[in-house]
Amino acid sequence: xxxxxxxKAGVNITEGDRLVTxxxxxxKKTFRPEVLTDIGSFNxxxxxxxxxxxxxxxxxxxxxxGTKLKIAFMMDRxxxxxxxxxxxxxxxxxxxGAEPLFFLDYFATGRLKPEKAAKVIQGIAEGCxxxxxxxxxxxxxxxxxxxxxxxxxxxxxxxxxIDRDKIIDGSxxxxxxxxxxxxxxxxxxxxxxxVRKLFFDMKxxxxxxxxxxxxxxxxxxxxxxxxxxxxxxxxxxxxxxxKGMAHITGxxxxxxxxxxxxxxxxxxxxxxxxxxxxxxSLIQDMGKVPDADMRKTFNMGIGYIIVISESEAHxxxxxxxxxxxxxxxxxxxxxxxxxxxxx
Numbered sequence: 001x002x003x004x005x006x007x008k009a010g011v012n013i014t015e016g017d018r019l020v021t022x023x024x025x026x027x028k029k030t031f032r033p034e035v036l037t038d039i040g041s042f043n044x045x046x047x048x049x050x051x052x053x054x055x056x057x058x059x060x061x062x063x064x065x066g067t068k069l070k071i072a073f074m075m076d077r078x079x080x081x082x083x084x085x086x087x088x089x090x091x092x093x094x095x096x097g098a099e100p101l102f103f104l105d106y107f108a109t110g111r112l113k114p115e116k117a118a119k120v121i122q123g124i125a126e127g128c129x130x131x132x133x134x135x136x137x138x139x140x141x142x143x144x145x146x147x148x149x150x151x152x153x154x155x156x157x158x159x160x161x162i163d164r165d166k167i168i169d170g171s172x173x174x175x176x177x178x179x180x181x182x183x184x185x186x187x188x189x190x191x192x193x194x195v196r197k198l199f200f201d202m203k204x205x206x207x208x209x210x211x212x213x214x215x216x217x218x219x220x221x222x223x224x225x226x227x228x229x230x231x232x233x234x235x236x237x238x239x240x241x242x243k244g245m246a247h248i249t250g251x252x253x254x255x256x257x258x259x260x261x262x263x264x265x266x267x268x269x270x271x272x273x274x275x276x277x278x279x280x281s282l283i284q285d286m287g288k289v290p291d292a293d294m295r296k297t298f299n300m301g302i303g304y305i306i307v308i309s310e311s312e313a314h315x316x317x318x319x320x321x322x323x324x325x326x327x328x329x330x331x332x333x334x335x336x337x338x339x340x341x342x343x
Contacts, residue, residue: 010144012112019114019140023121030128030135034101037136044137046102048161055164059098063088064155067192071222073151074200074207078116080225081154082123083130084189087226089158090131091247091304094233095260097168098160100133108141109152120154123225131230133158170244170260170307177243178310179257179267179331180317184303186279188226190250191297195222198287213278221279229304235323236306240316244307248299255296257305258338266336268343274328276301295342302330 006013024039036045050056065084072081082105090100105124107117117140128135147153187195199205199218207219214221229247236242244260246253257267280301284294294300308316313329320327 010111011142015112015114016140016142019112019117022114022118026118026122026125027135030125030133032101032132032134035134035136041137044102044104046134046136048101053161053163057162057164057167059093059096059160059162060158061089061092062155062157063092064153065189067196068187068189068223069152069154070196071192071207071219075219075223077219077223078119079123080223082120082125083127083225083228084123085154085156086124086127086131086133086158087228088189088249089156090127090133090160091226091229093158093160094230095168095245095247096160096162097166097233097237097242097245098162100131100158100160100230102134102136102159103128104136104157105138106141106155106157107138107152108143108147108154110142110144110147110149112140112142117152120152124156127225127228130228132234133160168242168245171262172243173260173262173265173307173333174243175265175333175335176310177307177333178313178329179269179333180306180308180313180320181253181274181302181328181330182229182232182304182306182320183227183274183326183328184248184277184299184301185227186221186224186277188249188299188303190299192222194287194289194297195283198283203286211282213282215278227303229325232304232320232323232325233306235325236316236319239319240308240312242306242308246305248302248305250297252295252298252300253302253305254340257340260307261338264335264337265333266339266341267331267333268341269331271342273330274301302328305330307333 034047065081210217246257317327
């Protein structure tokens with residue numbers, strides 16, 4: 001008699017157990033003292049240490065990596081997209097000034113390959129280390145027939161904490177303040193639908209081709225992980241009065257920076273005030289992409305923005321440089337209607 005089993009249906013529970021064995025030591029290295037549960041529990045417990053918070057507020061965020069995953073599939077390289085996943089989440093909650101506490105991930109695939117999945121989790125753990133938070137749980141879903149062979153999807157969830165009186169919300173931004181841009185590591189995790197259309201559909205470039213303009217292969221440039229800015233903020237926290245912060249993702253500076261402006265405030269961004277990485281020029285030249293589309297699609301070399309008083313700009317940039325973050329005065333705040341003007 002031909003018997004149907006769960007394994008024959010496409011789900012191998014044994015491989016799931018093997019993945020847990022592979023990732024447990026990696027994940028445990030991210031645990032802060034507040035973590036109370038081990039890997040494999042039904043839920044994750046995290047003890048809040050409220051001694052330094054008078055009016056604690058939890059800050060949360062969720063995001064994914066988007067079609068940048070297609071680059072990982074093309075290169076069969078899976079150890080960096082987890083960093084992207086954490087970065088997209090923690091950089092968002094950081095804009096309120098929150099300290100990232102813990103992170104959870106969702107990994108879904110058609111057929112689970114533990115070694116490949118472990119590489120992804122390894123990247124997530126690395127992102128958590130860079131941001132000082134714990135990877136305390138997640139979900140691994142094996143869904144036969146739902147994803148193409150060898151592909152997977154990722155999403156992540158970050159939770160942080162801040163004292164209510166110290167929330168950074170942009171409300172104190174005023175005319176005369178300056179806009180400090182922190183350098184990105186490249187494309188980060190946005191604009192990859194355009195990128196893939198250009199390089200692989202229109203130009204049909206081999207992903208492993210060395211590109212003199214980039215001083216590396218196309219694939220290595222495209223898979224470069226998103227930069228995490230937690231250490232940058234921690235370095236200036238308490239030393240500089242930060243009035244507002246913006247994570248520059250899809251929509252670029254033009255769409256993201258105004259999200260933190262109070263009523264009656266705009267910004268002037270000075271073209272040429274920072275060095276635009278070669279990958280953006282390559283995309284624009286090869287695709288004949290208009291300036292407006294480039295600025296609305298990509299970060300153009302600025303991954304994060306802080307708004308501070310002009311008198312503190314030099315001090316802030318010095319601290320950031322000593323912490324390993326290149327920064328630029330890229331503009332100033334003026335009166336207006338929540339708009340960005342380039343000049």
